[in-house]
Amino acid sequence: MNERPTTPREDPLESLYPGPMSDTVTAPATLPKANEACWCGSGRKYKRCHKKLEGRVLPGVVSPMRSVPADIPRPPYADTGEPEPWDEPRIKSPEIIERMRHACDVASEVLRLSGEKVAPGVTTDEIDRYVHDLFVERGAYPSTINYHGYPKACCTSINEVICHGIPDSTVLQDGDICNIDVTGYIGGVHGDSNATFLVGSVDPESQQLVRVTEECIWHGIEAVKPGRPLSDIGQAIENHAKKYRYGVVRAFVGHGIGEQFHTDIQVLHYYDSRATTTMRPGMTFTIEPMITLGTVNYKVWDDDWTAVTADGRRTAQFEHTILVTDEGCDVLTGGPGAVSPTAPWNR
Numbered sequence: 001m002n003e004r005p006t007t008p009r010e011d012p013l014e015s016l017y018p019g020p021m022s023d024t025v026t027a028p029a030t031l032p033k034a035n036e037a038c039w040c041g042s043g044r045k046y047k048r049c050h051k052k053l054e055g056r057v058l059p060g061v062v063s064p065m066r067s068v069p070a071d072i073p074r075p076p077y078a079d080t081g082e083p084e085p086w087d088e089p090r091i092k093s094p095e096i097i098e099r100m101r102h103a104c105d106v107a108s109e110v111l112r113l114s115g116e117k118v119a120p121g122v123t124t125d126e127i128d129r130y131v132h133d134l135f136v137e138r139g140a141y142p143s144t145i146n147y148h149g150y151p152k153a154c155c156t157s158i159n160e161v162i163c164h165g166i167p168d169s170t171v172l173q174d175g176d177i178c179n180i181d182v183t184g185y186i187g188g189v190h191g192d193s194n195a196t197f198l199v200g201s202v203d204p205e206s207q208q209l210v211r212v213t214e215e216c217i218w219h220g221i222e223a224v225k226p227g228r229p230l231s232d233i234g235q236a237i238e239n240h241a242k243k244y245r246y247g248v249v250r251a252f253v254g255h256g257i258g259e260q261f262h263t264d265i266q267v268l269h270y271y272d273s274r275a276t277t278t279m280r281p282g283m284t285f286t287i288e289p290m291i292t293l294g295t296v297n298y299k300v301w302d303d304d305w306t307a308v309t310a311d312g313r314r315t316a317q318f319e320h321t322i323l324v325t326d327e328g329c330d331v332l333t334g335g336p337g338a339v340s341p342t343a344p345w346n347r
Helices: 094-115 124-137 204-222 231-242
Strands: 155-158 161-163 177-186 189-198 254-256 263-267 284-287 290-292 298-300 307-309 315-317 320-324 329-331
Touching (some): 094 124, 094 320, 124 155, 124 177, 161 177, 161 290, 177 315, 189 204, 189 315, 204 231, 204 320, 263 284
Antiparallel strands (some): 155 161, 161 307, 254 263, 254 284, 284 320, 290 315, 298 307, 320 329
C-alpha cells in the first residue's frame, strides 16, 4: 500500500458522480435513453446523471471488518486505527533485515496465491477473504486492517482505480484488470507487494499497459545504487513510461518500511531534482509506480480511500519492497515464486 497523497487532488470532477460515492449503485439491465429519467430516481435526465458513469467502476457493498485471532502479534495501530509515528532508523540492523526477508516472503506468497483467484465472476470481497485467511494461516497480521481505519486485508483496484480500492461486492468481469496490494506484519516488521492481474480475455491496449508498468518498476529497481539519490528511481520509471506516452501518477508514492508500515522515506515515481535523499546500504523502501493510459489527475471517492483516474481511463501498478545493498539492491518480495520475480528482460 502506497503512501497517502502528497499533492492536492487535481480536477476533482465533483459533477461526474451524481450521488454519494459510498452509496451502492445498481443499474438496471436495460438502461434509459439519454433524455429519459435516470433509473436512480434522482429526477434528472439520464444523460445528466448516471450516463456519464457507464463503464466506470462503482462502489459495491463492503462487508464488516474481519477479526484476526488474538494469538497473532499485531501492529500498534491495530486496535486504535491510528499509527503513532516514531523516528525509526533508516538503516536497518541485520536482525531487522532478516525479519523483513521473512515478512516479504510471506507477502510475496500471499500475493501470488491471491492472484490465482482472479477470474471473471469472482468478487473482490472473495479475494480479500482469501488474502485474510492466507495471512492468518502463516501467523501474520494483514497490515492494512484498521490502518487509519481501512477495513480490509488487501486493496483491490480495478481498471481506472489507481490505488486503495476497498474490496466489496463488485464482481470481476471478463476484460478487467485488477491490482491486488497486500502487506503482512510478522516478526514485528512489514512486507509489502502488489501486482496487476488480467481478468479473462483482456484487450491489447490494457495488456500493453500492464506489461509496460511491470517494466517500469524494474527500470526503477535497476536504478537503486548506494550513494545515488532517490531521484534516479523516478527518472528511470518516467523515462520508460514516456516512450509509450503513458502518465506517471504523482500524488501517491513509495515509502520507507520496516517496523512501521510507512516511514519518512518517500520514493517518487517521476523525476524531481529535489528528491536528493541518498540511498544507503541497509535502507528499505517500496517502489510502486502507478502508470496511466491518460491523465494522472484523480478523484477520491467518499470512502476517503479509493482513488480513480479523472478521465476514467485505465491504470496499472506493481510494487516491491527493496533493500539497498553495497552492490545495488535485493528485491525482498521478488525472486522465485513471486508474481514479478525478476526484470522481464532477464527471464
